[in-house]
Amino acid sequence: MTQKSKIDIKGLNFYYEQKKVIKELNLEIPENRILGIFGPANSGITTLLRTLNRLSDLTAGARHEGEILLDGKNIFAPDVNLTELRRRVGMVFDVPTPLPMSIFDNVALGPRMGGLKSKTDLEEKVETSLRMSALWDDVKDRLDTPAARLSGGQQQRLCIARVLALEPEVILLDRPCSALDPISTAKIEESLVQLKEQYTIVIAPHTVQQAGRIADRVAFMLMGDLIEQGYTQEVFSFPKDKRTNDYLTGRFG
C-alpha cells in the first residue's frame, strides 16, 4: 500500500461478555481516503467503528484484545484522553440525531464545550462546517430554529457538520444514509467525496452500491472476520474470496 495509513488495527479481538464479535482483525486505514467496510448484519462493523473512538467503552461487558494505532499511538493506552480522542475521531450515526436545541447550537456544541468562547469564532466555525456538509444554503436564514424541524437528510448533514466543527482527523459514518431518501443520499455522498481531501473517512455504507460509488478502498467483513480488502474496483470486479463474491452477487446477506 503506497498510501500513508492513518489508523492501523493490529490483532483486534472484541467481546461482549462471552461473545466474540471481532476476530483477530488486522486492517490499515489510509489517510485522506474513503474506506468502505461492508458486510451483512451482525458482522461486527458497527462494533469496529465504535471501537475506533472507544464509544464501545460505554457498553457494559465490552472488552478487547490487540491494539489500534492512531498516527502510530495506541488508543487503548492508559494515558489516552478520551475526550480528545473522540474529538479527533468523529462519528455520525445511522439515524439522524439532532439534539433538542437550535441548528446553530447543535453545530457549536462541540467547539463550545471544547472551550471556544468567542462568538465570532463560533459563528465562523458553524458557517464553515455547514458549508462543508452542503447544508449552509438551506439553513443560513434560520440558524436559531430547532434542529428537529429539518428534514431527515438535512438533519444527517447537520450531524456531519457537527462532527466537522470539531475539526477531527477521522470521520466515522455508520450507515449514515440508511434512513434517507435517494436524493438526500446523493447529496451526502457528494459532500463526503469532497471532504476526503482533508479527512480520513471510514464509512459503513448501507448498500454495496454506495461503497462502489464513493469508497476508494473497501473491506468485507463476515461474522466478525475480515474476509477481504483492497481497492474498490478490484474487490468488486475480481473478488478473491468466494464469500465476497457470493455477497456481492446477492447469494446471501
Added chain:
Amino acid sequence: MFDFCEDMKKGIVTCKLLKGIKVAGGAVILTLSMGLLSACSQAPESATIIAGSTSVQPYAEILAERYMALDPEAIIDIQGGGSSAGITATQTHSAGIGMSSRSLEDGEKDLWSVEIAKDGLAIIVNPANPIKNLTSDQIRDIYAASITDWSQVGGTKSKINIIAREEGSGTRSAFTELLMGKKEITPKAIVQDSNGAVRQLVADDPNAIGFISLGLVSDEVKALQLDGVEATRDNIMNNSYKLSRQFLFVTSGEPTGIQKSFIDFTLSPEGQKLLSKEGLIPSAEGEAK
C-alpha cells in the same frame, strides 16, 4: 438501558457501608447548614408575636389590623397554637404576648396578665328543635351520654347528636369546667375543631346540640336558655347567665414598648368597642379606665 454508564463497575457499587454513613452524615450536615444559612442571611424584623388561644385569635387579628393602621411602623403577627402553647411561648419569650381563653394555672402565675374581654358560651341547637330551655343538669347528662334522646328532655323522639370541641380547646375546657363538674364529655361526641364548624353542623342537623362563643351565634342556630336564663350580654354582665370565661393577654413581666401600647389600645374605649362589636363582653378592666 442503564448499564451503559462509563467505567461504573469499579466505582460506587463496592462503596463500603462505613463510607456510605459518612456521606449520609455529610448530606445531613449539608441540609442543616443550608437551613441555618438561609436563617442567618435573613435578618428578621422586630415583629411582635402574639400567640395562643384560637378563640382569642380572631379578635386579636381585628385589634392588630386596626392598631397597625394607626401605627404603620408596628408589625404584629398573630399565631394560633392554643392557650397553653401561647402561655409557654410567652414564658420562653418566643411570643411577646400570649392569648389565653382560660385562667392561669399554678406555675403560670409569674406571668403578668390582664382580662381583655369576657366571652359568653352559648348552648346551641337547630332552629327547628322545639326545645328552648335546658337545665345545667340536663346539659351535663346529655354531654355525659346519660340522656341520649330529645324526648327525655321534652323534645320530639330522636337521638341527640352531641357536638363538642377538641381536647385542648379553651372553649371545651371552659365548658367542662363550668358545666360538666366531675363528669366527662362522652367519647361518642362528634368533635369539631372550630366554633364555625360546630355552628355549621348544628345549623344543618335538626338533632344536634353544640356549644360556641356567644359572639358567634347567628340566625342559623338557636341559643338555649340555661336554667331559664336567656344567653345575652346583659345577663352575663349581671352574672345571672353563668356560662362565661375570661380572655386574657399575658406577658412575661410588666409589658413595655409596643406590647404595652397594644394592650393599652385593646383596653381603650376604641379597642373595647371593636371587641364589643364582635359580640364579646367588655372587660371590667377596660371599663375601669
Added chain:
Amino acid sequence: MKSFKEKLTERVFLLIALSTLSVLALITVFIFIKGVPIIAKVGIINFVFGMKWAPSQGYYGIFPMIVGSVSVTLGAAIIGVPIAICCSIFLAEFAPAKLRNVFRPAIQLLAAIPSVVYGFWGVLFVVPMIRKFLGGPGLSILAGSIILGIMILPTIISITEVSLLALPRHYKDGALALGLTQWQTIHSLLLPAAKSGIVAAIILGLGRAIGETMAVIMVLGNAVALPQSILDPVRTLTTNIGIEMGYASGEHQQALFATGIVLFVIIMLLNASAQYITRKR
C-alpha cells in the same frame, strides 16, 4: 482513566442522591425523639390498645383511632377500588382515543384538587345526604369512605393503567384470535397478568387514604369512641393530629407525635409491601 474532576462530580451527585436518605432519617429521628417518651411513659400496649383518649386527664389510648383509620380506609377501598379498576380498564381498553385524551388529564386533575376542597364538598353534599337518607349525624365512616374513595381514584387508576398497558401486545391478540370476547380477554387474561401491579396500586391508594387529613377532618365527625356502625362518627390517626395539634403542648403534643409514629410505621409497612410486590414482578 477517570479524571479527578469526574470522580468529584460523581461524588457530588452521590451526595445529592443521598439527600433522600438523610431527609428520611431526619424525619424518623425527629418524630421518634418527640414521640417515644410518651409511649415509654404510658407503655406501648396501653398507648396502642388503650381505649380512652383524654389528654387533659392523662389518658392516651389510640385504639379507637386505629380502628377509625382502618375502617375508613377499608371503606374507601370498597368504594374506590372497583371504580378505579373499571376506569383503568376503560382507559387501557375501551376508551376511544379522543375520549382517552380527555379522560387522562381529567384523572390528573382529580389528583390535583386540594383535599380541603374535597372535604368541603363532602360537608356540603355527602354528609347531608347521609343524614337525610340513612339517619345519624351524617358525619360518619361512610362519608369519609366516600370522599376518600374518590380521592384515591387517581393513584389507583394511573398505576393500574400503566401495568395493563405494560402487558405484551400478543397476550391480547392471542386471546382475541381464540375467539374470546373483549371482556373475557380482560378478566381472564389481562387482569390476572397485571395482578401484581394492580395490588401495588391498591396498596398505594390505601396509603394515600390512611394518610389523608384535611378532607376527613371535615366529614368524619372525629369522635374518639369505637364506632358501632358505618353511620357513626369516628376519628383517624391523621385527624387526631390535625385536629389537636393546634392546641397541644407538653405531653399532649408528644402524644400527637406518638400518634404520628404509629401512622408512620403503618405507612412504611404499606410502602414496603407495595415495593416488595412490584419488585417481585
Added chain:
Amino acid sequence: MRMNANTSQKIAKFTIWAAALFVIAILFSIIAYILAKGIPMLSWEFLTDIPRDMGRSGGISSSIVGTLVVTAVAVIVATPFGIGTAIYLTEYTREGKITRIIRFSAESLAGIPSIVYGLFGFIFFVIYLNLGWSILSGGLTMAIMILPTIIRTSEEAIRTVPQLYREVGFSLGLTKLQVITRTVLPSALPGIVNGVILSIGRCVAETAAVILTAGSALRMPDSLLSPTRTMAVHFYILAREGISMDNAYGTAALLIILILLLNVGFNMLVNRFIAKGR
C-alpha cells in the same frame, strides 16, 4: 348457569363506561360548583387587597403572595436535589445496593402523609432550627414533600432519552458532565417540567403540612421569615370557621383556576414538544 359471553361483554362494557362517566361527573360537579359560587367573587380588588376583618372583607393578596413564595421556595430547593438524584440513579451508577437504598428512601418519602411532614416541619424547621412559623419553614417542608415526585418524574424522563443521544455527546468529545447537561437534560426537559408542575400543584393544594409550618398569619409577608397563610389554608379557615363563605368560595375558585391553568399549561407544553418532533 353460565352467562353468555356476549351478555357478559355487554354488561362489562356498560359498567366500565358507567364508572368512567361517573368519575367525570363527580370531577365536573366539584369544579363547576366551586367555580359557579366563586367566580362572581373574583374582582381586581379581591386579588389585590389584603384580607381585612379576619378575611370577612378585603381580598386575598397576602395569601396569593404567601402561596406563590412558599411554592417557589419548595421548587427552588427541591428541583436541584431531585434532578441531581435522578441523574445519579440513571447516569452514574448501576442497579445495586445504593440505588436500592435511594429508591427505597424516595418511595418511602412519597408515601409519608402530609400531616407527618407537618409534624416534622414543625419540630425541625419551626422549633429546632428556630425558623418559626414562616415561609421558609413551610417552603422547606414542602420541598421535602415534593422531592420524591421530582426524582421519579425526572428519572423516568432521563431514562427515556435514547442512549444514542449520550453517544452523540461523547462522540463530540464532551465530558460526561457536559453530555448530561447538554444532551441528556435538554431531551428530558418535558418530563422534568411535568414533575415540577405536578409538584407546584401539590404545594398549592397542600393544607395540613403548611398550616403547621407556615402558620396562618394574614398580613402581607415581607421576608422569608414572615409567617403566612396560603390560599388553601385561608380557604380552610374561612369555610371552617364560617367567617365568610363568599370569600371562601372566591379563594377556592382561584385555587381551582390556578390548578386548571397548571394542568392545561402542561398539556399544551407537551403537545408543543410533540409537535416539534420529539
